[in-house]
Amino acid sequence: MKKLIASALVLMVSAGTVAAQDNPIKSRQALMDAAAGAAGIAVPMLKGEMEYNPAVAKAAIATFYGVATAGQAFFPEGSAGDSKAAPKIWEDPEGFKAAFAKFQSAAEAAFQASGKEGPADLKAFQAAVGPVLQNCGSCHETYRLE
Amino acid sequence: MRRILYAGVALAVIAGAVAWFLSAPRPLDESVLAGLQPADATRGERVFWAGGCVSCHARPGAEGDAQLELAGGLGLGSPFGTFVAPNISPHPTDGIGSWSELDFVNAMMRGLAPDGSHLYPAFPYASYARMTPQDVVDLFAFIKTLPPVEGKAGESDIPFPFSIRRAVGFWKLLYLSDEPVVAFGDGTDPAVRRGQYLVEGPGHCGECHTARTALGGLEYSQWLAGAPSLEGRGRIPNITPSQDGIGSWSASDIAYYLESGFTPDFDSAGGEMAKVVRNMARLPSEDREAIAAYLKAIPPKP
Numbered sequence: 001m002k003k004l005i006a007s008a009l010v011l012m013v014s015a016g017t018v019a020a021q022d023n024p025i026k027s028r029q030a031l032m033d034a035a036a037g038a039a040g041i042a043v044p045m046l047k048g049e050m051e052y053n054p055a056v057a058k059a060a061i062a063t064f065y066g067v068a069t070a071g072q073a074f075f076p077e078g079s080a081g082d083s084k085a086a087p088k089i090w091e092d093p094e095g096f097k098a099a100f101a102k103f104q105s106a107a108e109a110a111f112q113a114s115g116k117e118g119p120a121d122l123k124a125f126q127a128a129v130g131p132v133l134q135n136c137g138s139c140h141e142t143y144r145l146e
Numbered sequence: 147m148r149r150i151l152y153a154g155v156a157l158a159v160i161a162g163a164v165a166w167f168l169s170a171p172r173p174l175d176e177s178v179l180a181g182l183q184p185a186d187a188t189r190g191e192r193v194f195w196a197g198g199c200v201s202c203h204a205r206p207g208a209e210g211d212a213q214l215e216l217a218g219g220l221g222l223g224s225p226f227g228t229f230v231a232p233n234i235s236p237h238p239t240d241g242i243g244s245w246s247e248l249d250f251v252n253a254m255m256r257g258l259a260p261d262g263s264h265l266y267p268a269f270p271y272a273s274y275a276r277m278t279p280q281d282v283v284d285l286f287a288f289i290k291t292l293p294p295v296e297g298k299a300g301e302s303d304i305p306f307p308f309s310i311r312r313a314v315g316f317w318k319l320l321y322l323s324d325e326p327v328v329a330f331g332d333g334t335d336p337a338v339r340r341g342q343y344l345v346e347g348p349g350h351c352g353e354c355h356t357a358r359t360a361l362g363g364l365e366y367s368q369w370l371a372g373a374p375s376l377e378g379r380g381r382i383p384n385i386t387p388s389q390d391g392i393g394s395w396s397a398s399d400i401a402y403y404l405e406s407g408f409t410p411d412f413d414s415a416g417g418e419m420a421k422v423v424r425n426m427a428r429l430p431s432e433d434r435e436a437i438a439a440y441l442k443a444i445p446p447k448p
Contacts, residue, residue: 084416137423
């Protein structure tokens, strides 16, 4: 249990220490690391490998919500650099914006469904976070290289 | 002087005849179909997703059921030119609707068009050569249930000398084989065997995850040890059970990755691999587990 709460705290801290906007690659990578950390507690709970805890579930959802809401700001034109960001992000800015909007609205809905205490049980958590997790692969397919 | 000239001409004629003979298409005959069960589209659908046909043959960007319209059109960049995936929907003239079962088997397992000309190995028949004829005819039966799509896909852009199709015959002498890549002994776990079949045959994983020779054949000594991306930036990862590969992943990590796209670090697959995961997710879980068992059993490479 302590481990769970500690990992949730780490998540929130990592989401909070995003670097300044003058280093967009580092900033967005830190945000994506935060999302990966959130998936790293959401998925094991969904698979029954980790005990379900509503507060921890809410922390994961809140992290997705933060990443989804802030993330798009860190892909300015010309910031591909040495990252895995696909050229398609800037070739099709409308499509990219739509993909982020889909992620954002799923995460926002999940956050609202979480309430004060977090999703009551695993089933509620699955219903809330499932549509959020689908965005990882669908967005990466087009907008990330590997 | 004249004698030397005659000898030279004779040599050139002989060399030409040998080259013509060596590069000749070698189709399978009807006997390959003998003894097969009647083709079954349900079994064929499983082969279809294992092969990931839609990744290249669906319209670029198609999702959901629209993926089942095999209109072609995706361009595959390579050092030899840009290959455009053709329409393989069952349309009688623009697709493969008028092909015979044997035509389809020869395309898949020998890289030959129905007129006997060589297909380019951008279509990964060097992997499909390891498939069972039963799986190939089942796959054909499934493709025939899909909607026919009108219209040819665009033309490939292959500069000289690679534009000489006949030369693909030499490539096949070097690289087309139905032998398994990894030699496993007797008593190997059936799951590993099934995984071997899926990875080395229909799944054609080695086509991207193995480095290529200057002639574009797979470097089998570096099987699944990763390769430069054929298109643009990035590197296709090493998926052997080594430190540089995925040695730290458990079999269930690999199977879950193929189902969900999530690595053990909860990164999520992108690019071409995201499409592969979508296809793999359609397989029964025992097939993903078999692939995982195989990837744990192959020789580790740095």
